[in-house]
Amino acid sequence: MQLKSFSIGIDIGGTNTAFGLVNRRGDILVQDRLHTQDYANPELFVQAIYDNLKPYIEQYGKSQINGIGAGAPIANHYTGEILMSANLLWKGAIPLQRLLSDTFGLPATITNDANATAIGEMTYGAAKGMKDFIIITLGTGVGSGFVANGQLIYGHDGFAGELGHTIVVRDGRLCGCGRKGCMETYASATGIVRTAMELIALHERDPIPEHEDWLLNVFSRGDEISSSGIYKAAVTGDPLAIEIFEFTGKILGETLANAVAITSPEAIILFGGLAKAGDFILKPTKKYMELNLLSVYRDKIDIIPSGLSERDAAILGAAALGWNLTH
């Protein structure tokens, strides 16, 4: 079978959808985006992506395109369907895979965005050559993808890899999923803000040190606390911001130690907004993971940042899915 040269990657978000044409080296040759919510139904949405890419498909040659990969927040690899959030225009289960494949006349496959990122890291990024690794996407929520024996774990129903919804604190913080103590209520961009609010409330009873950027002062000036604000404060040496990252890394590290005991990975890759805090999050995460590991796993597992630029990762991950399609 002749290897085809190009793959189409589509990253579908509730707000924006990015898409592009990618070659086997991971160069994005063409890319564009559109507003997901501008389209009254998924048929018009898929048609708009197709219309946008059509000239390039003709230019590079349809026969040279291996397939289409799409990543979306709640996507089922097995059924080919996505579920959009309740507050969006499109309701219920949308047969995205079939729509893509019919509209483009090319094989298509879909998965959730964290799984797409895992395949992207394995194909083009920090996990190149690895057969056993975990990727954690630390965004507004927490996504995860587990790769074992060189294959993504989809699970029986296609919904594997929800490490963000493992319960890590019994009767802990209320999660959007309706349960309490999910990891993503702590180790996400929103979780770290909740931690900040809790610690600020705790420290307000203490005397405030003389530190201009001290988060308590920011807070008392009425500024909104954000995960990037906490990062900026940590860079200036703000002890509260550092304490917030320490606590976040503790929860994340403890969770990872338990996940390691299940799949024994070579490395854990951190991706997404919170991962950009670098050592502020990597160091405590590594420290608490090691402290909680069974001895057989200790000092073996790297925690590394993503090897993909955040701008390109989503399209590359989705496109990487497209390489495994057969015609």
Added chain:
Amino acid sequence: MQLKSFSIGIDIGGTNTAFGLVNRRGDILVQDRLHTQDYANPELFVQAIYDNLKPYIEQYGKSQINGIGAGAPIANHYTGEILMSANLLWKGAIPLQRLLSDTFGLPATITNDANATAIGEMTYGAAKGMKDFIIITLGTGVGSGFVANGQLIYGHDGFAGELGHTIVVRDGRLCGCGRKGCMETYASATGIVRTAMELIALHERDPIPEHEDWLLNVFSRGDEISSSGIYKAAVTGDPLAIEIFEFTGKILGETLANAVAITSPEAIILFGGLAKAGDFILKPTKKYMELNLLSVYRDKIDIIPSGLSERDAAILGAAALGWNLTH
């Protein structure tokens, strides 16, 4: 390639080693056992197994034997080595796979006993036809094997599947591994006895109801509390024994709910001494698992007892390993 008819399974324990010749249907044609500690070194031990099986190998035909599978408590599938406990005669890493293969003149492979049981269930037992499942062995300790995409997860270094050593209670019970709060300090034959002791201490301050088999009375007569004693008490309706199983099932169910979020299995198979308590352990485990599952996994996952008889499971599991060997 012609399919060969027989496989040799060896189950190595610290005390006893069982071995047998198995056909593809899972019939154990020949089996025997020996005392592991009767042998001064592993070479003599392997030679004794070989001497025992030699007449049958000749009878059934060496050319018809596909290979040898061996399961042992701390066995590494990748290195082919086992580590015996410190209190045994043989020290350090023992190259079991090479010893077996050299002595028998047949290909050999090894893995830990829980992984062997997982492959046994997949080949001959309750997981026949399943591609994604978890097996939990509830014995003196807790072992586990995870199968995803039809393959056992060995992990990068061969040590995957230690669910018994995930930390489920922060600062909980001290575990033999040196850490605190490991699942196996609660949901094992030894863990359930610790629970009994704790609850008895708690209830001794309460008035003792009039119940002849009431565990408190057994305890006050000076009998030793055992997991089988707790089971017998539960059968007679002893409320404390039922409370002990309820607590054990709660810890196990909560742990399984988190494991499900990682691999999304079709079923979870319980094996070993504690699993023989039937509904006393299955029902609370299922109840607390469901209570703690993310909605997408709810009411989908069976918790079922092993499909292998305990007497045969270890040999069958080890023998099943031998089918995947190539010559």
